[in-house]
Amino acid sequence: MRLARAYIRGLWDGRMILGYTLLLSLTLFIVAPFLMIALRSVGKGWFYRLWLPPQLTLDWYRWAVEVGNIPEVMKNTLIIGIIATAISTVIGIFAGWAFGRRQMPGKEVAMAIVLLPRMIPPITYALGVAKIFYTLELVDTYLGVALAHVSVCAPYAILVLSATFEGLDERVLEAAGVCGANTIKRFFYVVLPLIMPGILASMIFTFTHSYNEFTLTLLTYGPHTVTLPVRTYLAVGDGYWEITSAMAVIMVVPSLVILALIQRRAEPEKLVGGFKGV
Amino acid sequence: MTAFWRRNSSGLITLLLLTPALVSFFGLFFYPMVLTLILSFRPEGEILGWTLENYGRFLSNPDGRWVIVLTFILALGSTALSILLSVPLALILREKVRGHRFYRLIVLVPLVIPGLIGALGLLLFWGTRGWFNLFLTQFVPFVERPFPVDYTLHGLIMFYVWLYFPYTCVTTLSSLESLDRSIEEAGAVSGATRWQVLRHIVLPLITPAILAGSVLTFMAAFGAFSVPLIAGGNYRPLSVEIYKEISIFIPARWSAASAIAVVMGVLQVIFLSLYMRYVRRAGGAGGSR
Secondary structure: OHHHHHHHHHHHHOHHHHHHHHHHHHHHHHHHHHHHHHHHHHEEOOOOOOOOOOEEOOHHHHHHHHOOOHHHHHHHHHHHHHHHHHHHHHHHHHHHHHHHHOOOOOHHHHHHHHHHHHOOOHHHHHHHHHHHHHHHOOOOOHHHHHHHHHHHHHHHHHHHHHHHHHOOOHHHHHHHHHOOOOHHHHHHHHHHHHHHHHHHHHHHHHHHHHHHOOHHHHHHOOOOOOOHHHHHHHHHHHOOHHHHHHHHHHHHHHHHHHHHHHOOOOOHHHHHHHOOOO | OHHHHHHHHHHHHHHHHHHHHHHHHHHHHHHHHHHHHHHHOOOOOOOOOOOOHHHHHHHHOHHHHHHHHHHHHHHHHHHHHHHHHHHHHHHHHHOOOOOHHHHHHHHHHHHHOOHHHHHHHHHHHHOOOOHHHHHHHHHOOOOOOOOOOOOOHHHHHHHHHHHHHHHHHHHHHHHHHOOOHHHHHHHHHOOOOHHHHHHHHHHHHHHHHHHHHHHHHHHHHHHOOHHHHHHOOOOOOHHHHHHHHHHOOOOOOHHHHHHHHHHHHHHHHHHHHHHHHHHHHHHHHHHHO
16 A cells, blocks of 8 residues: 555656656647658768668759759749638638627627537538639739638638727727827727737738648649649659658748748737647 | 718728628628538439438448548547647746747747748658668667558547647747746745645646637647648548549549538537637636636
């Protein structure tokens, strides 16, 4: 009995070790795949039963750039991302202002309807979007792919921005009015600095979302609008794991940099809504 | 008269502000959904006519029913495992252990990574040539052959957990941190052991948050597309089945794909509403305790 109690106490004292073991295995669980990708992308002649690649090479990156046409693909991804972000942000600012600052009947229902695309698997409406875009000849254009991205990005921008605008303090605006600022001055000197961080956050999230978007792109892309995720998928299909890994590294580094940059400013709960790399 | 005018113009401005959102909603979501619904009732390749054949063919086929079951196995299995992983993790991270900022960042990583890349790395790591099997065959006694993880059902569930557990973990963690510590202290002062405090005070209080987070994990796992597409092998859930109909067959079988898409959407909505009702009831019970 005493032994059992001592054993339990020992376990209790060792709980920090237990905790650290769990944290370390978690870190390994999450990071190991990236290590493998990174090693695979620079390894040469790496075959069975070797822990590390015997030779290092940058050939796969050269192949990715030359054969995979990465600069062109990167350009497509950026252009589509910028168009999608611009449209989503405009939608988000208008609708967010309406949801966050104005009275209206049935606000809850309207909000739920606008957010509906986030509840349904993207592939189900991607099918219809693709079908419509084929008839409108929007497939394989920058605008078409970007519009397809808007269908997922816009609800998210609305969600973030309406929360931002709702948090705007009425008293600050009144104070500015009392001090003699007219509407235009009030907007540029008071409102804009207050809402700018929210708009910026929403833009970063939307852009990342568009950058990562795969499902809708796959159904609306064409030879001229190959984006990075689609390019990586096509390379997986070709079976060249080394080149695919090199592309994956090229693609993942910006995402990780963005994460490192924003994680101090943005609350993780917002991120949860933000990225959905389906 | 002026008041009336003002009220109407205010409503008009609200409507104008909402117009872009409504246009994008109807053009990019509602109309595509309606079109999918209509297409699913059309005979394959026809512009006119109505039929139930697309549904009949998918639902009467044992393969079709297996696809539905498989989708639920994957989604529910990964949701349950995510909860099991997230709760201890959140309890540890709450204690602000050394380097907790780093671990918090690590938890977020799968969220910002495209599923495709995650699946690629996971295949490389857990595959028969990856580090996991290398470790198994070289350092673990009595293991001669690699343990297959890639392109298996359990492997796929694990990949899903890797990608989608952060939803559950972050929600659980944020609710744990907003929990009032004095409640736990009160429990401890009243003579409850740490385990009892955890079991009867902390867990009931955070259950709503855990379940709310798990809804997000479930939704993501149910709709997952890129991961099963490249890492699923012979296990094809609904999303991949839809894509198969329009990518493999020539000419593309849009009606068949639409029928599966409608089945998927309906299943998701039904299951979500059941789940939400359950969550609300569980949340209510947890709150009143």
